[in-house]
Amino acid sequence: MRTKLIFMAAVMAFTYHSAQEKQDMDLQIKRYSKKIDSIVVSEKSKMNAELDIVDKDFKENKITPEEKQKQRLEIASKYQQTINEKVDAQQSELQAATTEMVKNAVFMDRDSTNKNEMWIGLNGLNMKLGQEKKKTPKQSLQTLELSGSMMGTGLTSKNQPFNFYNKDSDTRNTIINSSQMALRYEGQIGGFKSPVFYRAGLGVRFDQYVPKYGKVFKQDDNALFVGDFDRGNLKRTQFNNTYLYIPVDLRFVLNPKYTEYDGVQYLDNKKRQLSLVMGVYGGVKVGSVNYIKYSNENSRRIVERERIMHGVNDFIVGGKFGISYGGLKIFIQKDFTPIFNDSALLKNKYGVQIGIEFVNIIF
Numbered sequence: 001m002r003t004k005l006i007f008m009a010a011v012m013a014f015t016y017h018s019a020q021e022k023q024d025m026d027l028q029i030k031r032y033s034k035k036i037d038s039i040v041v042s043e044k045s046k047m048n049a050e051l052d053i054v055d056k057d058f059k060e061n062k063i064t065p066e067e068k069q070k071q072r073l074e075i076a077s078k079y080q081q082t083i084n085e086k087v088d089a090q091q092s093e094l095q096a097a098t099t100e101m102v103k104n105a106v107f108m109d110r111d112s113t114n115k116n117e118m119w120i121g122l123n124g125l126n127m128k129l130g131q132e133k134k135k136t137p138k139q140s141l142q143t144l145e146l147s148g149s150m151m152g153t154g155l156t157s158k159n160q161p162f163n164f165y166n167k168d169s170d171t172r173n174t175i176i177n178s179s180q181m182a183l184r185y186e187g188q189i190g191g192f193k194s195p196v197f198y199r200a201g202l203g204v205r206f207d208q209y210v211p212k213y214g215k216v217f218k219q220d221d222n223a224l225f226v227g228d229f230d231r232g233n234l235k236r237t238q239f240n241n242t243y244l245y246i247p248v249d250l251r252f253v254l255n256p257k258y259t260e261y262d263g264v265q266y267l268d269n270k271k272r273q274l275s276l277v278m279g280v281y282g283g284v285k286v287g288s289v290n291y292i293k294y295s296n297e298n299s300r301r302i303v304e305r306e307r308i309m310h311g312v313n314d315f316i317v318g319g320k321f322g323i324s325y326g327g328l329k330i331f332i333q334k335d336f337t338p339i340f341n342d343s344a345l346l347k348n349k350y351g352v353q354i355g356i357e358f359v360n361i362i363f
Contacts, residue, residue, distance in 0.1 A: 039086045047079040137259050137266035141188045141197075144363045146181070149331075151355030153178040153207050155348035161334060162352060169348045170226040171209045171239075178353060180205040182247055192266040195253035200246070205283060207241040207339070207351065217290045217308070224311025225345040232296030239290050239308070241339065243316060245283030251324075252276045272326040279320040281333070288312045311344035313337065316351070329357040 051072060058068040152175045154164045165173045184201025188194055211217060216229045217239045229237070253275050259268040288308035295301060316339060322331030331354075338349040 036087055040083060043079050043083050043086075047075060050075045137261045137268060137270075138192065140269045141192070141267065143186045143269075144183070145186065146183050146359070146361040146363070147357050148181050148359030149179060149355045149357045150176050151178040151180065151353040152176055153209070153351060153353045155209070155339070155346070156350045156352050157348045158338070158350060161350060164352055164354070166348060170215075170346050171211055171348075172213075174210065177208040177210065177238075178206060178355075180245075180355075182245075184247065184249075186251070188267070189250075192264060193256070193258060195256045195267060197251040197253070199249040199251060199279070203245055203247060205243040205245050207243070209239040209241075211237060211239075216292055219290075219306075219308060219310055222310050223343050223345055224308065224340065229292075229294065232294045232302070234292070234294045236293040237291060240288065241285060241312065242287045243283035244286050245281050245316070247279055247281040247320070249277050249279030249320065252278075273324075275324045277320065277322040277324060277329075277331065281318055281320065283316045285312060285314050285316075311340055313339060313341045318351075324357075327360055329360075331355055331357075 054063070054068055054071045054075070057063045058065070063071070152173075154166070154173050155169050155171055156163050156166060160166070180203055182201045182203025184199045184203075186197050186199045189196040189198055209217075211226045214228060214234060215226050216234065216237045218225055218227050253267065253273050255274045257268045257271045257273075258265050260266075290304075290306045290308055292304045292306070293302070315337065316335050317337045318333055318335040320331055320333040322329060324330075333353050333355070335351040339351045340346050340349040
């Protein structure tokens with residue numbers, strides 16, 4: 001469900017920016033219409049002034065009826081040509097602007113700097129918004145990015161920190177059971193040719209743990225443990241932890257490419273890059289909920305959501321290692337501090353995640 005919400009938010013953001021393009025075009029057409037009206041009104045005012053002089057001369061018998069008609073036609077023809085020339089000049093400007101907007105809408109190369117870009121691949125949804133503002137290589141070295149990740153989360157022991165698929169764990173080992181979102185800023189460390197970048201941001205992480213078949217999380221006498229379910233037919237259960245966390249990363253570009261602008265060489269951050277990512281993160285728990293869905297002789301559908309009060313630490317600290325190429329980003333991250341404290345009667349208490357970023361929206 002969280003994955004769908006992230007995807008929908010991304011598409012809505014892209015749609016909003018596309019709508020902004022249409023609004024900009026509508027505004028430009030309105031301005032064009034106002035300019036045309038202004039030209040017509042101004043020139044007609046001048047024409048009427050000259051026609052009044054001709055009528056005055058006729059009334060004073062200074063010119064004959066034939067001369068009056070001839071002069072009126074000459075004046076009308078002169079101002080008609082003037083209006084047409086000025087309208088044509090404005091039309092050329094509108095046509096040039098329209099052609100540029102159509103070109104930007106059609107030719108959406110992933111490595112270009114068009115206003116809005118969106119593509120979907122094996123790594124999920126990728127978007128670039130407002131990239132027309134980044135006209136120089138220097139400006140492209142600083143980015144603001146919204147990322148979304150899907151992860152497989154497991155529990156390990158302190159002595160075996162990377163024993164991800166531990167059969168002795170109280171929880172199942174599933175492929176995808178967690179996700180996280182983060183808004184982060186990236187900047188370059190060192191000179192314009194430096195292959196080292198730093199990232200810092202703010203995000204939300206959702207962890208989900210499912211006990212072995214037929215078992216559920218329980219809390220009793222200030223203790224948290226996994227036990228058998230004996231109140232009916234268990235249909236679904238999961239233990240959810242939600243964290244507000246701060247990630248801080250270093251990114252090392254392994255295949256740097258360069259470009260020159262105004263006599264200065266820059267690392268070209270618009271090209272596809274092979275990068276290593278190393279970082280740390282710290283988070284604070286904002287909620288722990290135990291979800292149980294079951295049926296019994298009285299009801300076919302009973303849902304319980306219980307807030308967990310014991311057994312979970314309020315803070316986590318961990319490290320991250322990843323590799324990326326273009327929009328494809330995979331990583332592994334490990335909690336240095338245990339997720340569950342001494343009040344939790346569990347065999348494994350340390351979290352480890354293997355994940356892939358499936359949404360990248362670059363502003």
